[in-house]
Amino acid sequence: MPPYHHGDLRRAVLAAAVDAITEHGAAGVSLRDLARRVGVSHAGPVHHFKDKAGLLTALAAEGFALLADALISTREQTDSFVELGVTYVRFALRHRAHFEVMFRPDLHHIDDPNLADARDRAGAALAGGVEALGEQRTGDQRTAGVAAWSIVHGFATLWNTGNLDAGDDPEELARRVAAMLFGAD
Amino acid sequence: MPPYHHGDLRRAVLAAAVDAITEHGAAGVSLRDLARRVGVSHAGPVHHFKDKAGLLTALAAEGFALLADALISTREQTDSFVELGVTYVRFALRHRAHFEVMFRPDLHHIDDPNLADARDRAGAALAGGVEALGEQRTGDQRTAGVAAWSIVHGFATLWNTGNLDAGDDPEELARRVAAMLFGAD
């Protein structure tokens, strides 16, 4: 039972945004185009997101939530930091549109609580995976966490911007790269 | 002797673009605003860059050239990979506007030869620094190069997007992070 005119405009617009960003990049997405895609007037989406920034904020929050779920799920299956890193990279490649928007605070409403929550949850999942390695392996915990996040985030970013594709399988390359940081565990 | 009406519109627009991006992010820069800033009609810059993408391509190429210079200069002073990484990070923080545009191929004319040249030059400087470590330290050279690039690029990106600022001095933190990859040399 669709609750109203469209049914679930909010979801539909978010899904259309993912498609549009995947096709034309985050820069080339317009509220009016999304409205057209879902068959609604040009100001329809505004009601749900208030802003273009509001829409991208919601999309980023959704992305962080998905990432957090993926990381937590991986940690339940293995203690390997390398596999946690591979999960991070896999998320970035599979959810390119979300990932592209997640780390662009200039496109967000910086004070959005949903976004902050989701981001913190993902951050905690990643940091916890590094702590599990134990102090003797990593030296300073905070530095180790930053190093871990940096290497997987850098790899994902560079791959997604086309700077790394020399015919490799990205996940396998990511696995070897992650293994260089904390050894192959 | 200014060669013409404005003198050097091309340079002036590039400089204005750096200011504008630093203030409002790469998304919020408009050719018309830049034209206004340098006191020229709204279509003036078009003649030098053809496109908005053309302008950003030129800016990215300039950025890669500056980065290559900085990396090469560092390699002349030390063999330390860690310091090379710190130079990469320092560049990203000090030339935020350039760096922000350099890794956004969706904003570029992908086939621009100047851009490709400058990028290759910077890439070679970074890769050379890793090779200098010697094979016994790094295992597979290509993987080591990707890992090195990933960790410094990820750190720089995360810092610039406000995900790392917990009161540290970024260069010192970057130094410790880089040292976790190939040891403190």
Place this chain on the structure above:
DNA sequence: CCCTTGACTTGTCACCGACAAGATTGCGGG
């Protein structure tokens, strides 16, 4: 049965990127 509230539409404004056409300037050949 109405009327409040939330969901969406219509209309409008200033701004932007791209393009076309014209004006201005400097320069070199005759």
Place this chain on the structure above:
DNA sequence: CCCGCAATCTTGTCGGTGACAAGTCAAGGG
């Protein structure tokens, strides 16, 4: 000296976009 030419910049315009204001419409509680 000056004429033409090319590079540089201006003016005018078009379709598209984000934001806002005001109106329309459906559902559900009183």
